[in-house]
Amino acid sequence: MSKPIVTLATCAALPNLDEDDAGLPDALAERGIEPRVAVWNDPDVDWAEAGMVVLRSVHDYAKDREAFLRWVDSVPRVVNHADVVRWNTDKHYMVELAERGMPVIPTVWLEPERGLTKHQVHTRFPASGDFVVKPAVSSGGHGTGRYTANDARSRQQAVGHAMELLERGRSVMVQRYLESVDKRGETALIYMNGLVSHAVEKEAMLHGPYREQGEEPTEVAHAREATAAEWRLGEEARAAIHSYIKSRLGRDEQLTFSRIDVVEGENGQMHVMEVSLVDASLYLSTTPGALESFADAIAVRAFW
Incomplete structure (x- = not known):
């Protein structure tokens, strides 16, 4: 029996994946998978032979979103689902979440x-x-x-x-801008195949105008225990996301990975800051066992 192939899609600037994902190919190989890494817009890659394609460090998609979406649509098997990717690559999705009752940043x-x-x-x-x-x-x-x-x-x-x-x-x-971000940062809640994996605190990244701070702010994250209120909001957000997916696809679609960023606003009210279902940093190196959990989540899907 041949091994299932899993191709981890990345960008040209990170041809060997982001440092946080560097151990993923070996972890997949240990689970009986043939891992590959390929740049999503490399014309020499035959995506018909790529097996299951997992979106990872495709951080340049915003430079030409339409080209990226055409590529996603052309891939026979991509996770997360192509319709989910289309929705999540434009932050107007926050309007949809707000309409479904999520407390988002005004x-x-x-x-x-x-x-x-x-x-x-x-x-x-x-x-x-x-x-x-x-x-x-x-x-x-x-x-x-x-x-x-x-x-x-x-x-x-x-x-x-x-x-x-x-x-x-x-x-x-x-x-x-919520002042609590400077004091406490954002909390990123990470899920794999619908199960809670871990949480991290992301330090404040924005310190000034776009041109003065550089094109990409530096992100610093540390493992931390999320509060009950944060996990509760995360579950509410996931319910809203899956409600949308079901309305869009006519069925629910399990997400291989998802990250929900939450932040405390005025009077202690929690808000959803962002939902990352495409090129989400999962901060695998911050938490023992997180890399293995992600490899397990991918393996479950690869062997379906």
């Missing part, structure tokens, strides 16, 4: 087809406090900046950032 959406002027963009920013400007299609914090409403220069920078994105035909999100 967001002002700036759409390129509206033809907004600089003044109109300016009036859509918060009147006080810090806020964030970011594209609706992005990965790893790319294209995201933090600004201060009370500082004229900072607001001007924010207008310039938003206008640059809009002029490139990209939808823009404006969100109030």
